[in-house]
Amino acid sequence: MDREVVLEARNVTKTFPGVVANKDVNLKLHRGEVLALLGENGAGKTTLMNILYGLYHQDSGEMLVRGEAVRISSPSESIRRGIGMVHQHFMLVPVFTVAENIMLGAETVKGLSLDSATVRKRITELSEEYNLNVDPDAYVKDLSVGQQQRVEIIKALYRKADILILDEPTAVLTPQEADQLFAVIRTLKAQGTSVIFISHKLKEVLAISDRIMVLRRGQVVGETSPEGATERSLAEMMVGRSVLLEVDKAPAQPGAVVLNIHDICVNDDRGQQVVNNVSLEVRAGEIVGIAGVQGNGQTELIEAITGLRPTKSGKVVIGGQDLTNAVPRKITEAGTAHVPEDRQEDGLVLSYSIADNMVLNTYYLAPFAHGVVLDEAKIRENADELVKKFDVRTPSAVVPVGNLSGGNKQKVIIARELSRPVKLVIASQPTRGVDVGSIEFIHKTIVAERDRGAAVLVISAELDEIMSLADRIAVMYHGEVVAIVPGDQATREDLGLLMAGAKLEGVGT
Amino acid sequence: MNAQTVRKLGRAALLPLLSIFTALLVGGVIIWLSGPKFNGDWFGIKFVLDGYGGLFLGAFGTQKAIIGTLVRATPYIFAGLAVALAFRCGLFNIGAEGQLTMGALLAAGVGFGVKGMPLIIHLPLTLLAGMLGGFVWGMIPGFLKARTGAHEVITTIMLNYIAAQISGYLLNGPWKDPTNVTAQTPKIAESARLPALLPGLHWGVVLAFLAAIAVWYFLWKTTWGFEIRTVGANSSAAKYAGINVSRNIVLAMGLSGLLAGLAGAVQVAGVNYRSTLGFNVGYGFDSIAIALLGRNTALGVVLSSLLFGGLRNGATIMQFRTQISSDIISVIQALILIFVAAEQIIRWIYRVPATPDDAGQATLSKGWGKS
Numbered sequence: 001m002d003r004e005v006v007l008e009a010r011n012v013t014k015t016f017p018g019v020v021a022n023k024d025v026n027l028k029l030h031r032g033e034v035l036a037l038l039g040e041n042g043a044g045k046t047t048l049m050n051i052l053y054g055l056y057h058q059d060s061g062e063m064l065v066r067g068e069a070v071r072i073s074s075p076s077e078s079i080r081r082g083i084g085m086v087h088q089h090f091m092l093v094p095v096f097t098v099a100e101n102i103m104l105g106a107e108t109v110k111g112l113s114l115d116s117a118t119v120r121k122r123i124t125e126l127s128e129e130y131n132l133n134v135d136p137d138a139y140v141k142d143l144s145v146g147q148q149q150r151v152e153i154i155k156a157l158y159r160k161a162d163i164l165i166l167d168e169p170t171a172v173l174t175p176q177e178a179d180q181l182f183a184v185i186r187t188l189k190a191q192g193t194s195v196i197f198i199s200h201k202l203k204e205v206l207a208i209s210d211r212i213m214v215l216r217r218g219q220v221v222g223e224t225s226p227e228g229a230t231e232r233s234l235a236e237m238m239v240g241r242s243v244l245l246e247v248d249k250a251p252a253q254p255g256a257v258v259l260n261i262h263d264i265c266v267n268d269d270r271g272q273q274v275v276n277n278v279s280l281e282v283r284a285g286e287i288v289g290i291a292g293v294q295g296n297g298q299t300e301l302i303e304a305i306t307g308l309r310p311t312k313s314g315k316v317v318i319g320g321q322d323l324t325n326a327v328p329r330k331i332t333e334a335g336t337a338h339v340p341e342d343r344q345e346d347g348l349v350l351s352y353s354i355a356d357n358m359v360l361n362t363y364y365l366a367p368f369a370h371g372v373v374l375d376e377a378k379i380r381e382n383a384d385e386l387v388k389k390f391d392v393r394t395p396s397a398v399v400p401v402g403n404l405s406g407g408n409k410q411k412v413i414i415a416r417e418l419s420r421p422v423k424l425v426i427a428s429q430p431t432r433g434v435d436v437g438s439i440e441f442i443h444k445t446i447v448a449e450r451d452r453g454a455a456v457l458v459i460s461a462e463l464d465e466i467m468s469l470a471d472r473i474a475v476m477y478h479g480e481v482v483a484i485v486p487g488d489q490a491t492r493e494d495l496g497l498l499m500a501g502a503k504l505e506g507v508g509t
Numbered sequence: 510m511n512a513q514t515v516r517k518l519g520r521a522a523l524l525p526l527l528s529i530f531t532a533l534l535v536g537g538v539i540i541w542l543s544g545p546k547f548n549g550d551w552f553g554i555k556f557v558l559d560g561y562g563g564l565f566l567g568a569f570g571t572q573k574a575i576i577g578t579l580v581r582a583t584p585y586i587f588a589g590l591a592v593a594l595a596f597r598c599g600l601f602n603i604g605a606e607g608q609l610t611m612g613a614l615l616a617a618g619v620g621f622g623v624k625g626m627p628l629i630i631h632l633p634l635t636l637l638a639g640m641l642g643g644f645v646w647g648m649i650p651g652f653l654k655a656r657t658g659a660h661e662v663i664t665t666i667m668l669n670y671i672a673a674q675i676s677g678y679l680l681n682g683p684w685k686d687p688t689n690v691t692a693q694t695p696k697i698a699e700s701a702r703l704p705a706l707l708p709g710l711h712w713g714v715v716l717a718f719l720a721a722i723a724v725w726y727f728l729w730k731t732t733w734g735f736e737i738r739t740v741g742a743n744s745s746a747a748k749y750a751g752i753n754v755s756r757n758i759v760l761a762m763g764l765s766g767l768l769a770g771l772a773g774a775v776q777v778a779g780v781n782y783r784s785t786l787g788f789n790v791g792y793g794f795d796s797i798a799i800a801l802l803g804r805n806t807a808l809g810v811v812l813s814s815l816l817f818g819g820l821r822n823g824a825t826i827m828q829f830r831t832q833i834s835s836d837i838i839s840v841i842q843a844l845i846l847i848f849v850a851a852e853q854i855i856r857w858i859y860r861v862p863a864t865p866d867d868a869g870q871a872t873l874s875k876g877w878g879k880s
């Protein structure tokens with residue numbers, strides 16, 4: 001490629017205590033190019049991007065922006081040099097409007113007051129130019145995740161970024177939102193913006209990128225183009241072995257009903273009823289998947305089952321015990337495992353060690369406590385074992401979970417929840433942000449739980465995941481279960497239509 | 510202790526130590542300005558050094574000085590632990606002063622009101638009464654927060670006023686010492702007083718050290734402490750893990766109040782032998798400073814209390830030797846607090862990079878952030 005190199009890293013090395021996060025990494029990004037960065041959880045992708053963006057500084061190696069060697073020491077400097085980054089966790093102020101958020105830190109003033117008219121005009125222009133569809137006067141808290149992400153992109157463009165780093169932008173998006181994002185990326189590219197795109201979804205990588213770079217344990221292990229690659233070959237390059245991309249499972253042998261949801265109604269935070277008379281049964285030895293566009297009541301349904309949200313009417317029975325509106329601890333003790341949707345907020349205490357997070361809901365039980373006294377040795381032993389078994393990439397079990405890479409955080413939750421002998425497994429987005437190798441492992445573990453006799457309820461925004469994992473698929477639309485389809489008879493098209501609210505002949509409850 | 514623990518301790522202590530150092534430097538400039546300036550010996554620097562020399566001597570220079578410092582540090586330790594414990598649960602207890610007042614009142618009440626009991630019963634009863642007063646006064650805002658979401662910063666401040674009013678009423682009214690014009694209770698019975706460990710040093714100081722160990726053990730080694738810390742670190746994750754967030758908020762505030770109440774009770778039983786109107790003013794804010802400087806750890810609180818106690822105790826000698834007003838101590842304390850709270854300034858001055866570990870450190874602003 002003879003286009004201008006806008007960003008280059010030469011022999012960049014970065015270590016954290018006990019971990020080499022990047023080792024002699026070389027990377028070149030050309031003008032108007034989409035470079036995909038692939039790699040296992042903990043391979044060092046985010047670290048490398050944080051170095052390019054000035055959040056970390058490399059131990060050795062060089063960085064060049066448009067051919068000029070630079071030492072970027074802070075994000076504000078990288079912004080000045082035209083580099084923008086959209087983090088997986090957005091950095092927006094919820095109670096500010098879009099325009100106010102975008103102005104923040106780059107305020108335009110007219111005399112003594114903020115010149116918001118100009119800013120809003122510019123946002124509208126950018127929004128139209130790149131088809132971003134963002135209203136400058138909307139409050140960020142009212143926006144969907146996909147819209148918030150577009151605000152972040154506008155924020156970067158507003159600061160005249162022509163190098164855009166997107167760290168797992170699609171992990172939190174619905175498939176529709178992801179498609180919109182790709183359209184935006186294509187427009188950006190056509191205008192000459194260069195993009196670095198990180199994702200664990202190989203399909204997306206093949207669809208959007210011009211070039212693909214693969215990292216493994218901090219080092220570049222290969223480069224390829226989407227033309228010369230398949231999902232399988234990419235997966236192999238990442239993990240270093242062949243990966244099973246489909247779930248391998250025998251037909252389900254459903255037993256007794258473990259979870260019986262009977263005609264329940266649930267309100268959301270604003271007091272609106274978003275789960276309407278839902279009934280659903282999950283039996284021992286089967287996996288039921290809930291498919292649906294995000295925001296159709298799935299989250300609230302799960303919160304009601306797990307005791308985190310009041311059930312207005314109806315009944316939740318787990319293992320024959322009526323647990324409607326029981327406290328979460330009682331539901332856990334009845335033999336329920338819960339993998340929450342938002343791992344940072346709800347699943348982990350980031351400042352705690354891996355060991356403490358592994359016993360976050362069992363710390364008071366033997367062998368982790370004797371009476372009220374914690375047994376640190378046992379807690380540590382348990383963590384060491386689980387770290388090994390679930391392949392959490394970390395120097396030791398005492399490091400704070402906050403230091404782990406995104407996917408490894410998820411593995412800590414999975415390890416905690418699926419290592420207990422439970423009757424019912426409820427997993428929301430169990431593989432969000434997890435690499436292909438670990439997805440394979442998590443899926444295997446879930447299927448093993450099923451075969452051991454657990455009832456499993458899986459909620460996922462990934463249709464592929466639901467389709468390959470679930471023995472029965474319940475489709476939710478506007479707070480109702482509109483159809484229950486046997487897993488082996490479901491097609492993408494049917495599910496897509498049901499999720500959009502269509503009634504189908506032939507497939508139904 | 511292995512090398513890793515030592516390094517960890519060193520890292521934790523670095524910023525507080527730099528803050529103290531900087532505060533002393535700035536305080537030195539102020540002392541210099543108040544002295545003969547360029548006309549003095551060594552351009553007035555000797556004046557500053559004399560002042561600090563007197564301060565040090567008065568704080569730690571003699572056995573008597575050390576005893577005075579320990580006595581002054583004792584209530585600081587209890588009250589600092591109180592603030593630190595609440596903070597570990599994500600709660601900002603501004604109300605140590607009110608809880609301390611209630612503790613002192615009840616302790617004095619039991620101390621002078623009950624008569625003819627042996628020390629072995631009367632003294633523990635007196636201290637227990639103090640703990641109870643603080644416990645209840647701390648639990649009220651905890652309960653209000655858990656039930657209605659009322660922010661503890663507001664409610665504890667309000668309860669400080671209420672405690673002050675109750676104290677004013679009792680000390681001027683029914684509990685007033687009839688033999689004296691001052692608003693204070695009569696002296697407590699001999700059997701309610703903390704005996705002396707050494708001349709001038711009461712057993713309360715030992716209780717304070719024991720309390721520090723107990724708080725450390727409670728927070729880090731028991732399931733109760735685990736719950737409280739989890740609620741403080743991430744209340745949403747705590748809820749998902751089945752921890753009863755409301756109960757822990759009430760418990761943490763209650764225990765925090767209990768410790769503050771004990772500070773008041775020990776002061777009554779060990780030093781003043783009575784409760785006097787207004788003796789407690791300032792403890793509430795000093796205890797926040799001590800908890801912050803000690804990074805909400807038990808050991809840190811003990812060390813910070815010794816520092817604050819030493820500053821207060823040494824100020825007298827300093828004033829005596831150099832005519833520097835002892836008010837400068839309040840200025841230095843305030844400067845320490847500013848530098849500890851505005852950690853970024855210290856980082857910037859001394860180029861201390863943020864370590865990844867700091868990501869997990871609780872910060873002051875957090876207490877305000879969550880409702």
Ligand SMILES: Nc1ncnc2c1ncn2[C@@H]1O[C@H](COP(=O)(O)OP(=O)(O)OP(=O)(O)O)[C@@H](O)[C@H]1O
Pocket residue numbers: 016017019020021039040041042043044045046047048393394403404405406407408433435865
């Ligand atoms: N602040 C930190 N302190 C200590 N170690 C860290 C820190 N940040 C990252 N690491 C370690 O560096 C390695 C690389 O992490 P990084 O976040 O770059 O991975 P990643 O490729 O982005 O993974 P994922 O796909 O899971 O997001 C991991 O082993 C991680 O534990």
Ligand SMILES: [Mg+2]
Pocket residue numbers: 045046047167405406
């Ligand atoms: Mg990452």
